[in-house]
Structures are given as structure tokens and as C-alpha cells.
Amino acid sequence: MASIVKEFTKGLWEEVPPFRFVLGLCSVLAVTTSMSSAIGLGGGVIFVTVMSNVLVSALRKVIPDKVRIAVFIVIIATAVIIVELTMQAYFYGLYEVLGIWIPLIVVNCLVLGRAEAFARKQSVILSLADGLGMGIGFTLSLAVVASIREIIGAGTWFGIQVMPAIYPGFTYLLKPPGAFVCLGIMLGLMNVVSARLDAKKKAAA
């Protein structure tokens, strides 16, 4: 039980994918202009990491090593297309906004990375926890970057005005360079906080 919790929570802080491994950055940079698109893509990624981790783990004993990447990709692509069709059917507005980024989840290194590095060696339950944790960690990271960009950039959050009406907006943050700046600041902050925590742990020990 303890190990399940550990596998789940590591995705939220210790190994939070975009910031620690700098994985899946294209979509982090592209969809974080607004909260709704960030959460939409995040939800898709959660589903895909969970489904691919569970299936890869369940099939780990029958998949021959030499064709494993091909099998993983087939499984991941299937999950992504399910997400795409579901979004098209029930969240059409979101589907229009996210566009090409939904099919591109297939090549998000995060998903294949978890299948290759974790799920193919671990039990189904642990893989499920790992996939869920990593997916949620990814979504939270998107949400943090998107919040900064949307609130400071456009003065809104989830499309609702949160800044005073006279706030002129800071469109630089909504453009691609603004995404890099936000991400860089986030990476820096994460490292500072981690270093502090480590120092405390050491002092305590």
C-alpha cells in the first residue's frame, strides 16, 4: 500500500514531469495560454497515461522485447484517438481550441517514457498509480503555468475576469516567448524550493 501511495505522489512533486524531466514541453508551451485548454489537454493526458500504463503493464509478459516500442505506440495511439473522439463528441469547443495538440499526445515523451521506464517492469496496480500521478502532476503543472499566463497576460481565469476592468493585460505572456519565460521561472522556483527542502532534511538528519 505504501508503495502505491509513493508511486502516485512522486508524480506530483519529486518527479513532476514537465519541471523535473522537462518532458512533454511542446504542449506545455502551446496550450497554457488559457486555463480551460490547459485543463482540457491535462485531462486527455491523464486518461492516456493511465490507460497506456495499465495495458502495457498487463501485457508486459507477452510483449516481445524487440517489438515493444511498436506495441506501446499502438496502445498509446488507441488511447489518444479515444480521447480525440470523445472530445469531439462532447466538448466540441475544447476540441476546436486544442486542435492538433490532441493527436500529438501520442508523441508526448511523458506517455511513452512512463510505459518504457515504469509500466513494462511493474505490476498493474503500481503502473496505474504511477500513470495517474504522472498525469495529474502534468495537469497541475499545466494549470500553474496557464494560471500565471492567463491571469497576468489576459486578466482572466477560466475566461472569467479576475483583474480590475482597467487592467490592460500583458500580452507578451500569451505569446510563445512568454511561455518560455514562465516555464523558466517555474523551473528555477522548483529548484530553489527543492534545494531548501533538501537542506532542511539534511540538517534534521
Added chain:
Amino acid sequence: MTVRDIINMIVVLTVVSLVCGGGLAMVKMATAEQVEYQKIKNVKEPALKKILSDYDNDPVSDRKTIITGKDSKGKDIKTTIFYAKKGGKLIAVAFEAYGSGYGGPIGVVMSINQPDEVLGAIAATTNSETPSVGGIVMASSELRDQYAGKPVDANFGLNSAGGIINAISGATMSSIGVSTAVKNGMEIYKKYKSDILG
């Protein structure tokens, strides 16, 4: 690598792909109707709202697709008819027809009021006209207003060709495009009336 290994690889990859493909086919079938509804709702409804008024149903749900002739490859041409109702009574039907303009095909949605069979309103949907010339025709009411309230068997040609429509000067091609689209639409309506209203 033994033959056994190779066969094992082939079998696993094939089975995984087959199962995934089958699963996806099922998801596709399960969502097909909803996806089509969403597409029409998001793409066509804005135009439908412009031409239909005073209805209390959802014309996107109350739609029917009929076959209206064949194209040059022998494939069926399908036209989707939208029904506007009020209190359960049909007040208008709407559908899209095409004509060719200066920059390519022009799509026009039109509504025909029921039961008196006069043209309710028209609105351009897809077109690739030059925005500063033909595009203005698409957006202005000058051409559009000439259609409202005309009976379905009026001659919708331009008046230079003996019809009742005045072309917008400077954008004759676009005017012709709209007018042929409407004419084609009326042909479809008259020819397939029993299918449409049936």
C-alpha cells in the same frame, strides 16, 4: 533469433493491433452520431440562426438528410434539411445549396417558410470571394433582402438575365454565385418536395 521468436513477435503485434483497431471502431461508431451533431451545431447553427426565427425546437436535432441527385462520379449528393417548428407545427425548412462565384463555390443557406412556401431568408456560409469585393456582397443586406418573401417559383436569376434580382455593381460574379445557389436550392426544393416535407 529463432523462427519461434519471429512468429511470436508477429502474432503479438498483430493481435494487439487488431484488438486496438476493433476497439476504436466501436468507439467511432458509438460517438459518430454525437460528433456529427456537434459539427453541425457548431458550424451550421450560426448561419441557421440568421435565417430562421421564431422557432422553439432545435433544428439541428430535427434534421433529415435526403439524396438530391448524383455527382459526376456517380456518388449520391446529400442535402441536410433542417426543420424549424413552433408549438410542434412546422414553420420553415432550411438547407444549404451551392453556386459558383468569382473565387470558387459559394454556399448559401436558405429557409422556406411553411406552409405558404415563400423564401424566408438567405445567408452565405462558405465562400472564397475576395473579401473587399465579393466578400462585401456576402455580408451586406443589399443582395440578401431582395430574396426575402419571394415565392419559391420566382425567377431568381439576375435581372440582366430576365430574373428579379439586381446584381451588386462591381461584384457581378459573386451576385451570380449567390443567385445560382438560391436557384439550385429552389430546384432541389421543388424536385424533392415530397421527400423534404414527407
